[in-house]
Amino acid sequence: MTGRAVTSLSNPTVKAVRALHLRKERDETGLFVAEGLKNVIEGVDTGHAPTILLYGRDAADHPLLRKAAQATAAAGGEVIEVTQDILAKVSRRDNPQAVVGVFQQVFRPLDTLEPLAAPCWVALHRVRDPGNLGTIVRTADAAGCGGVILVGECCDPYSVEAVRATMGSIFAVPLTRASESEFAAWREAWPGSVVGTLLSAPIDHRSADYRKPALILMGNEQQGLPPEMAALCDVNVKIPMRGRADSLNLSVATGIMIYAATA
Ligand code: SAM
Numbered sequence: 001m002t003g004r005a006v007t008s009l010s011n012p013t014v015k016a017v018r019a020l021h022l023r024k025e026r027d028e029t030g031l032f033v034a035e036g037l038k039n040v041i042e043g044v045d046t047g048h049a050p051t052i053l054l055y056g057r058d059a060a061d062h063p064l065l066r067k068a069a070q071a072t073a074a075a076g077g078e079v080i081e082v083t084q085d086i087l088a089k090v091s092r093r094d095n096p097q098a099v100v101g102v103f104q105q106v107f108r109p110l111d112t113l114e115p116l117a118a119p120c121w122v123a124l125h126r127v128r129d130p131g132n133l134g135t136i137v138r139t140a141d142a143a144g145c146g147g148v149i150l151v152g153e154c155c156d157p158y159s160v161e162a163v164r165a166t167m168g169s170i171f172a173v174p175l176t177r178a179s180e181s182e183f184a185a186w187r188e189a190w191p192g193s194v195v196g197t198l199l200s201a202p203i204d205h206r207s208a209d210y211r212k213p214a215l216i217l218m219g220n221e222q223q224g225l226p227p228e229m230a231a232l233c234d235v236n237v238k239i240p241m242r243g244r245a246d247s248l249n250l251s252v253a254t255g256i257m258i259y260a261a262t263a
Pocket of ligand 1: 197198199217218219220221222223224225237238239240241247248249250253254
C-alpha cells in the first residue's frame with residue numbers, strides 16, 4: 001500500500017498527533033491516539049473511523065492496514081506512511097507499534113444511558129490512575145457491563161496510557177462523565193441496586209443483593225469513597241482481606257465487584 005509519505009518531525013500532521021499526549025490538546029480537539037493495528041481495527045470494526053492513520057513501512061503490506069486505510073479515507077481522514085523515528089516520537093517508545101490511529105473521543109450524556117440495557121454498570125469516583133481506569137474499561141467490556149461513569153474530577157480515559165490499558169475496549173464501552181451532584185440526582189431513578197465499596201463496611205460483598213441492573217460505585221485510590229458518596233448507595237460492601245494488605249488495587253477490586261454483581 002502506498003499512502004502519502006512523511007519523513008519530517010516538523011510535518012504539521014505529525015506535530016498534531018504528538019501533541020495529543022497533552023490533556024489540554026485532547027480536551028480542545030476531542031481527539032485521542034490508539035496504537036497498534038489490532039486496536040485501530042477494533043475501532044474501525046465498531047464504527048469509529050480514524051481521522052488520521054500513520055503507519056510504518058513494515059506494516060504497509062498487511063491486509064488489515066488496507067482495511068483501516070480504506071475506512072480512514074472513506075471518512076475523509078489522512079493516511080500517511082511515516083518513518084520509524086516518527087512512530088517512536090509519536091508513541092514516546094523506542095519500540096513503537098507500526099500503526100497509530102487518531103480517533104474522535106465519545107462521551108455519552110448521563111441522561112441518554114439505558115440502565116436496563118445491561119446487568120451491571122460501573123461508576124468511578126475521582127479515579128486518578130490511567131492504568132487503573134483503562135484496566136477497568138477492559139474488565140467492564142469483558143463482563144458485558146453497560147458502561148463506565150466517571151464521577152467528579154477523574155483522569156482522562158483517552159490518555160495514551162489509559163487507552164493502552166484498555167487493549168481495544170476503549171471503543172466498546174460507553175463512557176460518561178458526571179459531577180457528584182449530577183450523579184446523585186440521576187441515581188435517584190436507578191431501577192436496580194446501587195452498591196458502594198468501603199473498607200469499613202460490615203457487609204461481605206458476596207452476601208449483598210445485586211438487584212439488576214446493579215450499579216457498582218468505586219472510590220478513589222487514595223481517599224476511598226467519601227461518606228456523601230457512600231450515602232447514595234443502597235448498601236456498602238467490603239471484599240474480605242485475609243493478609244496484611246489494607247486494601248486491594250482499585251482495578252482488581254472493581255473486577256471482583258463486577259463479577260459478583262453479574263454472577
Ligand atoms: N485508603 C483508601 C480507603 O481508605 O478506602 C483505599 C482506597 S482503595 C486503594 C480504592 C478503592 O478500591 C476503594 O475506594 C474501594 O472502592 C475499592 N476497594 C479496595 N479494596 C477494597 C475492599 N477490600 N473492599 C471493598 N472495596 C475495596
